[in-house]
Amino acid sequence: MSDFPVIDLAAFQSADDDKKRQMGREVDRICRASGFLAVVNHGIADEVIANVWSAARAFFDLPAAEKDKVRAPYPGYPYGYLGPGAEALAKSRGVDSPPDLKESFNGGPLSAPPGMTDPEALGFCYAETIWPTEPSSFRPAWEAYYTAVTDLAARIMDVFAVALDLPEDYFRRYIGQPISALRALNYPELSAPPPEGQLRAGAHTDYGSLTILLPQPGSRGLEILTPEGAWREVPPVDGAFVINIGDLMARWTNDRWVSTLHRVVNVPPELGGLDRRQSLAFFHQPDWFAEIETLPSCLDDDESTKYEPVLSGPYLMGKFKKTVM
Numbered sequence: 182m183s184d185f186p187v188i189d190l191a192a193f194q195s196a197d198d199d200k201k202r203q204m205g206r207e208v209d210r211i212c213r214a215s216g217f218l219a220v221v222n223h224g225i226a227d228e229v230i231a232n233v234w235s236a237a238r239a240f241f242d243l244p245a246a247e248k249d250k251v252r253a254p255y256p257g258y259p260y261g262y263l264g265p266g267a268e269a270l271a272k273s274r275g276v277d278s279p280p281d282l283k284e285s286f287n288g289g290p291l292s293a294p295p296g297m298t299d300p301e302a303l304g305f306c307y308a309e310t311i312w313p314t315e316p317s318s319f320r321p322a323w324e325a326y327y328t329a330v331t332d333l334a335a336r337i338m339d340v341f342a343v344a345l346d347l348p349e350d351y352f353r354r355y356i357g358q359p360i361s362a363l364r365a366l367n368y369p370e371l372s373a374p375p376p377e378g379q380l381r382a383g384a385h386t387d388y389g390s391l392t393i394l395l396p397q398p399g400s401r402g403l404e405i406l407t408p409e410g411a412w413r414e415v416p417p418v419d420g421a422f423v424i425n426i427g428d429l430m431a432r433w434t435n436d437r438w439v440s441t442l443h444r445v446v447n448v449p450p451e452l453g454g455l456d457r458r459q460s461l462a463f464f465h466q467p468d469w470f471a472e473i474e475t476l477p478s479c480l481d482d483d484e485s486t487k488y489e490p491v492l493s494g495p496y497l498m499g500k501f502k503k504t505v506m
């Protein structure tokens with residue numbers, strides 16, 4: 182898919198208003214069509230990426246008994262280690278399917294905002310991240326990356342605001358204390374192609390405002406469903422993050438933008454389909470109490486909204502609980 186769209190974030194940030202609007206129109210076109218694009222010149226230091234990457238790899242290389250020490254304590258607990266067999270993403274859409282061929286480690290916001298007392302927020306998105314003690318670099322590397330991608334998400338939301346004909350800082354009021362989650366994924370090496378229908382990650386849409394995905398450089402298997410109903414590969418793009426919008430953003434825009442189905446398949450063995458594959462997925466989500474109501478620029482005068490306002494946190498919690506095996 183050589184026509185996969187690429188946005189230069191540094192170019193946007195240093196552009197004048199006319200150029201920003203022009204880039205915004207391009208991003209609007211992409212988000213109406215697929216909501217998937219690559220972002221280059223994102224400003225995150227190579228070292229921050231390299232450190233979290235190797236910490237995640239070292240964690241997944243630990244014996245199963247070690248990883249089990251930081252396992253999510255009960256099904257539906259949002260953070261910690263989820264071993265093989267723990268999740269089938271296709272189930273989030275009511276499609277019965279075998280478990281995804283993966284394991285993951287998940288972490289939430291680095292701290293709760295002072296004064297947060299909502300019991301559902303404290304019990305769900307502000308639940309404790311259960312940190313591994315091995316490797317010792319894990320937590321600092323994770324926190325540095327989480328902080329960097331939180332800032333990147335805010336800068337991408339600025340681009341989205343311009344793309345939606347809103348003031349550039351429009352979304353900032355909704356994302357001062359985001360409840361985003363970071364997930365490190367490991368798709369283990371396979372000795373033989375899996376049975377038909379068992380994928381590395383089943384077809385799903387993401388839930389939030391946007392996802393910042395870092396697939397292992399050069400790795401294959403990520404696919405998106407085109408409006409024509411065909412699966413197309415997201416090609417590896419050097420030095421880029423893959424960005425996609427989630428269900429919350431589609432809802433926020435009254436479906437002007439689409440939250441596209443995607444999955445991770447086992448490509449043929451000669452293309453590396455049996456090889457181990459890693460990725461990092463950051464699910465950006467507005468503040469717990471952010472009220473998500475159709476954006477003013479996404480309604481024509483005679484148009485009514487399709488969606489009632491929802492609060493970001495409870496909306497996310499409702500979606501999340503459906504994937505629990």
Ligand SMILES: O=C(O)CCC(=O)C(=O)O
Pocket residue numbers: 364366382387394396403443444445459460461462
């Ligand atoms: O690993 C990948 O490339 C994609 C993972 C994904 O889509 C997800 O976890 O939501």
Ligand SMILES: [Fe+2]
Pocket residue numbers: 385386387392443
């Ligand atoms: Fe996803």
